[in-house]
Amino acid sequence: xxxxxxxxxxxxxxxxxxxxTLDFVLEPGQNLVVLGRNxxxxxxxxxxxxxxxxxxxxxxxLMGQDVHAMATRRRxxxxxxxxSTPPRETALNVRExxxxxxxxxGRTVTSKALDxxxxxxxxxxxxxLRLSELSDGMAQRVMLLRAxxxxxxxxxxxxxxxxxxxxxxxxxMADIGRWKDNGRxxxxxxxxxxxxxxxxxxxxxxxxxxxxxxxxxxxxTPFKASEARRLLTGPV
Amino acid sequence: xxxxRIKGVLSALLVLLFMGGLFFGPAGLGWSEQWDALLGRxxxxxxxxxxxxxxxxxCTALLAGAAxxxxxxxxxxxxxxxxxxxxxxxxxxGATLGVAMVALGTGAVAGSADGWGMxxxxxxxxxxxxxxxxxxxxxxxxxxxRTALLIFGLMVGYLTGAMVTVxxxxxxxxxxxxxxxxxxxxxxxxxxxxxAVMALATALAALWSLRDGSSFDMWTLGTxxxxxxxxxxxxxxxxxLGTAGALAGLVTAWCGPVAxxxxxxxxLVRAMGIxxxxxxxxxxxxxxxxxxxxxxDGVVRWMGVPLNAVLSLVGAPVxxxxxxxxxxxxxxxxxANRP
Numbered sequence: 001x002x003x004x005x006x007x008x009x010x011x012x013x014x015x016x017x018x019x020x021t022l023d024f025v026l027e028p029g030q031n032l033v034v035l036g037r038n039x040x041x042x043x044x045x046x047x048x049x050x051x052x053x054x055x056x057x058x059x060x061x062l063m064g065q066d067v068h069a070m071a072t073r074r075r076x077x078x079x080x081x082x083x084s085t086p087p088r089e090t091a092l093n094v095r096e097x098x099x100x101x102x103x104x105x106g107r108t109v110t111s112k113a114l115d116x117x118x119x120x121x122x123x124x125x126x127x128x129l130r131l132s133e134l135s136d137g138m139a140q141r142v143m144l145l146r147a148x149x150x151x152x153x154x155x156x157x158x159x160x161x162x163x164x165x166x167x168x169x170x171x172x173m174a175d176i177g178r179w180k181d182n183g184r185x186x187x188x189x190x191x192x193x194x195x196x197x198x199x200x201x202x203x204x205x206x207x208x209x210x211x212x213x214x215x216x217x218x219x220x221t222p223f224k225a226s227e228a229r230r231l232l233t234g235p236v
Numbered sequence: 237x238x239x240x241r242i243k244g245v246l247s248a249l250l251v252l253l254f255m256g257g258l259f260f261g262p263a264g265l266g267w268s269e270q271w272d273a274l275l276g277r278x279x280x281x282x283x284x285x286x287x288x289x290x291x292x293x294x295c296t297a298l299l300a301g302a303a304x305x306x307x308x309x310x311x312x313x314x315x316x317x318x319x320x321x322x323x324x325x326x327x328x329x330g331a332t333l334g335v336a337m338v339a340l341g342t343g344a345v346a347g348s349a350d351g352w353g354m355x356x357x358x359x360x361x362x363x364x365x366x367x368x369x370x371x372x373x374x375x376x377x378x379x380x381x382r383t384a385l386l387i388f389g390l391m392v393g394y395l396t397g398a399m400v401t402v403x404x405x406x407x408x409x410x411x412x413x414x415x416x417x418x419x420x421x422x423x424x425x426x427x428x429x430x431x432a433v434m435a436l437a438t439a440l441a442a443l444w445s446l447r448d449g450s451s452f453d454m455w456t457l458g459t460x461x462x463x464x465x466x467x468x469x470x471x472x473x474x475x476x477l478g479t480a481g482a483l484a485g486l487v488t489a490w491c492g493p494v495a496x497x498x499x500x501x502x503x504l505v506r507a508m509g510i511x512x513x514x515x516x517x518x519x520x521x522x523x524x525x526x527x528x529x530x531x532x533d534g535v536v537r538w539m540g541v542p543l544n545a546v547l548s549l550v551g552a553p554v555x556x557x558x559x560x561x562x563x564x565x566x567x568x569x570x571x572a573n574r575p
Contacts, residue, residue, distance in 0.1 A: 076466030089316040090456035091511040104465040
């Protein structure tokens with residue numbers, strides 16, 4: 001089977017090339033958590049994987065195709081990205097946002113399909129609410145659902161829980177966990193160890209570190225938070 | 237009221253205002269006389285008034301209103317800034333400078349030339365407005381706050397205003413008078429050609445906005461979201477800025493720097509309860525722009541005041557109410573997000 005995403009010999013663009021050369025493959029349903037301190041290159045990595053930033057060296061393949069050579073629409077149907085803050089300036093309501101996700105994924109937008117997607121997340125009552133009227137936590141969950149409904153294969157998440165309270169964080173993490181069962185591959189970047197400590201869905205852990213700290217390290221589950229904490233903070 | 241019903245009411249209002257403008261005026265013509273003139277059964281004074289004065293003026297008002305409304309809607313959506321609009325961002329100022337360079341520099345008189353005689357002025361307005369749009373497109377990534385964009389427009393306005401003043405100082409009296417008159421804004425200088433050009437431009441812009449409506453909607457979710465949802469950022473940016481700038485530039489060439497229509501029209505539509513998707517906003521914005529322009533022109537003809545005075549008296553309070561967060565023009569957000 002074609003891997004969802006294959007990163008080969010990847011060096012990020014300056015000034016983030018310090019994280020070293022990255023190599024990894026995610027099969028359908030396999031998830032990756034990218035850990036790193038502020039400014040360690042997490043966002044640059046996600047933007048490079050998303051095809052928005054060209055790499056310094058190496059390739060990113062999405063379903064066997066070079067992500068930087070793909071047509072924008074084809075890429076959007078396979079891979080979605082959600083940022084840390086939900087949009088605040090949109091006048092769209094939850095159904096409309098979801099409809100756009102369907103469109104980006106290449107599906108036809110039907111009222112029935114939208115209802116089903118909302119109902120699966122217990123959001124049916126939110127359909128007519130505008131994103132600007134929701135709390136940050138609710139709006140962020142809508143944007144996560146948007147990413148899930150859009151992506152056919154890979155979902156990139158950049159600090160999705162950074163601005164959420166404890167309950168919102170747990171809900172969002174549970175949402176993300178369910179996607180794995182649907183065969184999506186999630187790549188989640190965060191500096192929040194506690195939020196992902198309970199995340200039992202992660203298969204791999206990538207700790208981004210500058211060369212002075214010993215370079216980046218890829219770990220496989222079982223994940224030990226103490227080990228990750230040592231890699232992130234402690235001396236080598 | 238449902239959007240469909242609102243569109244019906246707006247269309248009825250548009251027809252009513254158009255008919256009113258066509259059949260009422262200071263000439264004091266009789267009903268049957270005007271009707272015969274409209275149908276071409278009479279070739280005298282009434283025919284000239286209806287066909288050469290009133291019809292071009294009303295069509296110009298209608299189209300200019302629709303074009304500016306659409307231009308404003310595009311800019312507010314693209315910049316994700318409800319205070320954006322052709323006059324606020326300096327596009328109208330740029331177009332004004334372009335017109336000043338042609339009208340004052342060459343001695344050609346603004347607003348009085350017929351048909352193709354307006355061509356240099358149109359080119360001037362489009363180049364001036366286009367230049368500001370290109371500038372905006374190049375620097376917008378550097379704006380750190382939403383206010384920076386508005387201050388950019390303000391400063392462009394000062395700069396072009398100063399350059400226009402320099403041009404005015406060296407201009408001859410006749411050209412200067414005509415230019416100042418043009419600057420007050422008027423729909424009276426339209427003709428068949430201007431209407432055809434504005435109609436074509438507005439129709440093309442509206443069709444594209446409808447076809448690419450999802451790109452506009454995705455854009456409101458943030459640049460990163462839009463780009464990963466399949467919007468080609470560069471192509472989208474230049475098409476929006478080019479289209480919105482061209483609409484504003486064309487209107488400015490023929491009608492002068494029309495104030496507030498582009499900014500206020502989308503707000504009026506939102507105040508009617510229509511907001512959200514581009515496909516939902518588009519037709520109401522076109523209709524409301526036309527209604528507003530016809531209404532303003534009616535006041536101009538009735539009271540003899542300049543167009544921009546009328547529009548500013550209506551437009552400025554709309555913006556003030558919006559930033560104060562009061563009344564129908566207030567922004568609706570989750571209470572926790574209010575500053």
